[in-house]
Amino acid sequence: MVKLAAKCILAGDPAVGKTALAQIFRSDGAHFQKNYTLTTGVDLVVKTVPVPDTGDSVELFIFDSAGKELFSEMLDKLWESPNALCLVYDVSSEQSFNNCSKWLEKARAQVPGSSLPGVLVGNKTDLAGRRVVESAQAQAWALEQGLECLETSVKEMENYEAPFRCVAKQFHQLYQEKVEVFHTLV
Amino acid sequence: MRKVDLCLSSEGAEVILATSSDEKHPPENIIDGNPETFWTTTGMFPQEFIVCFHRLVRIERLVIRSYFVRTLKIEKSTAKEPVDFEQWIERDLVHTEGQLQNEEIMARDDHATYLRFIITSAFDHIAAVYSISAEGVAVSDLS
Ligand SMILES: Nc1nc2c(ncn2[C@@H]2O[C@H](COP(=O)(O)OP(=O)(O)O)[C@@H](O)[C@H]2O)c(=O)[nH]1
Ligand SMILES: [Mg+2]
Numbered sequence: 001m002v003k004l005a006a007k008c009i010l011a012g013d014p015a016v017g018k019t020a021l022a023q024i025f026r027s028d029g030a031h032f033q034k035n036y037t038l039t040t041g042v043d044l045v046v047k048t049v050p051v052p053d054t055g056d057s058v059e060l061f062i063f064d065s066a067g068k069e070l071f072s073e074m075l076d077k078l079w080e081s082p083n084a085l086c087l088v089y090d091v092s093s094e095q096s097f098n099n100c101s102k103w104l105e106k107a108r109a110q111v112p113g114s115s116l117p118g119v120l121v122g123n124k125t126d127l128a129g130r131r132v133v134e135s136a137q138a139q140a141w142a143l144e145q146g147l148e149c150l151e152t153s154v155k156e157m158e159n160y161e162a163p164f165r166c167v168a169k170q171f172h173q174l175y176q177e178k179v180e181v182f183h184t185l186v
Numbered sequence: 187m188r189k190v191d192l193c194l195s196s197e198g199a200e201v202i203l204a205t206s207s208d209e210k211h212p213p214e215n216i217i218d219g220n221p222e223t224f225w226t227t228t229g230m231f232p233q234e235f236i237v238c239f240h241r242l243v244r245i246e247r248l249v250i251r252s253y254f255v256r257t258l259k260i261e262k263s264t265a266k267e268p269v270d271f272e273q274w275i276e277r278d279l280v281h282t283e284g285q286l287q288n289e290e291i292m293a294r295d296d297h298a299t300y301l302r303f304i305i306t307s308a309f310d311h312i313a314a315v316y317s318i319s320a321e322g323v324a325v326s327d328l329s
Contacts, residue, residue, distance in 0.1 A: 001209050002207075002208035002209065002210070002228055003228065004228045004229045005206070005228060005229030005230050006229055006230070006311075007229075007230050058229075059229070061230065081230070081231065081307070083229065083230065083311050111311075113309065113310075114309070114310045114311060171311075174311060174312075175226075175228070175311075175312055178226070178254075178310065178311065178312040178314075179208075179210075179211065179226060179312075181253075182211075182224055182226065182253060182314045185253060185284070185285070185286055186221060186222040186224075186286070186316065
């Protein structure tokens with residue numbers, strides 16, 4: 001049995017629902033806040049996620065940049081040495097989806113030489129009538145980029161745990177791969 | 187006085203603390219004398235472990251076998267309890283793809299009862315330490 005610890009960063013355009021996703025995960029779906037003021041600085045959500053069929057778990061340290069300091073020095077600090085990425089877009093915003101490649105590039109630049117487990121999350125599926133990004137389109141891009149892909153509606157509390165379970169599982173797998181490498185070296 | 191590898195459980199050394207542990211790759215693997223077993227870090231850095239010699243020793247040479255370790259800090263203490271650690275050595279290791287890091291450190295007859303190893307950064311998400319050997323002599327027992 002092992003308990004791993006992973007720093008998971010939340011990336012994506014402003015207002016796609018990153019903070020909402022982290023907060024609903026923290027509170028186990030207890031509340032969805034419609035309106036809240038963005039606090040400045042960093043919010044950290046720490047939660048342990050079991051890895052199915054293993055007895056192992058991953059303690060996720062989810063770093064949310066609460067505020068508008070995008071691409072600032074502060075974000076650089078916040079994004080230092082991530083172990084996993086949760087890349088969020090809004091299914092009703094074409095631009096938020098298009099900007100994902102930019103966010104992904106920036107996140108991957110934080111871990112030169114090693115891979116970064118990640119999941120692409122299309123949020124706000126409850127806005128069905130305003131949807132402009134189709135699942136298939138997102139899936140194709142995610143596959144190309146080596147990301148897992150899924151959709152959520154934080155508002156309807158749908159699938160909100162899946163992104164975190166997904167990165168936890170990927171990080172656990174990465175750990176096992178590294179251990180295999182360590183065995184082969186001797 | 188006999189020169190030995192002091193950093194072995196068979197010589198009385200013990201790992202008294204480690205920030206992470208996988209049951210399958212516990213920190214005891216570092217001092218078990220088996221070159222093939224290792225301790226793994228399990229996530230975010232820094233990660234550390236403390237070796238207790240259970241006696242005062244004088245160290246002449248340290249060898250650390252590891253993989254993916256980038257920055258290593260070593261602190262030492264000569265107290266009876268694991269307190270009062272002082273900064274001793276800091277090294278930036280190089281990554282050797284497919285081959286263990288074999289870092290040799292010459293000490294100047296430094297005394298210690300405890301050594302604290304802190305990995306502050308790594309070349310990948312996970313690092314491993316296979317063994318630490320500390321060549322030197324036992325000076326006195328702790329009364
Ligand atoms: N309709 C809808 N709105 C959402 C959903 N998730 C978040 N929001 C709203 O989108 C806005 C921005 O959310 P926020 O979490 O602050 O986005 P962030 O800037 O990415 O952190 C807020 O008004 C949320 O209430 C969702 O699943 N559906
Ligand atoms: Mg936010």
